Amino acid sequence: MLQQYGDLAFQTCREIFRCYSKLTVIQNLFALTATITPNIRLQKFSVYLLQKRPNSPILHHMVGNFALIGGTYHLAIIHYMKLFRLTPDEPLVSLLLAISFVHVACQI
Numbered sequence: 001m002l003q004q005y006g007d008l009a010f011q012t013c014r015e016i017f018r019c020y021s022k023l024t025v026i027q028n029l030f031a032l033t034a035t036i037t038p039n040i041r042l043q044k045f046s047v048y049l050l051q052k053r054p055n056s057p058i059l060h061h062m063v064g065n066f067a068l069i070g071g072t073y074h075l076a077i078i079h080y081m082k083l084f085r086l087t088p089d090e091p092l093v094s095l096l097l098a099i100s101f102v103h104v105a106c107q108i
Contacts, residue, residue: 009033010042017049027058034062057086064096073103 013033020026034042043066050059064079077100084093 010037010045014042014045031058031062034066055086057083060086061093064100068096068100068103073100073107076100077104 010033013030016026017030034046043063046059046062046066050056050063053059060079060083064076064083067073067076067079077097080093080097080100083090084097087093
């Protein structure tokens with residue numbers, strides 16, 4: 001459904017996330033929609049929400065992933081470092097930081 005109706009999924013998840021952004025299930029649904037739906041509006045909405053909620057780990061994770069996929073590795077490192085400060089015990093964040101640093105090293 002998400003691949004066929006990407007705009008509808010984006011609009012639905014956006015409205016749900018605005019109302020119930022504290023729930024982990026809703027955050028996971030929003031992240032799943034962001035991963036499957038190739039929509040630039042979702043990336044812009046995530047950056048907009050990150051400005052309103054700078055201490056949200058899921059938003060730092062998503063914006064960092066968008067930057068990593070887009071090839072902006074320095075921006076990905078910035079967001080992953082902020083995420084690492086918020087959740088230092090999460091091993092996935094360390095892996096994402098390592099991958100970003102390897103990408104930067106391969107560019108030189």
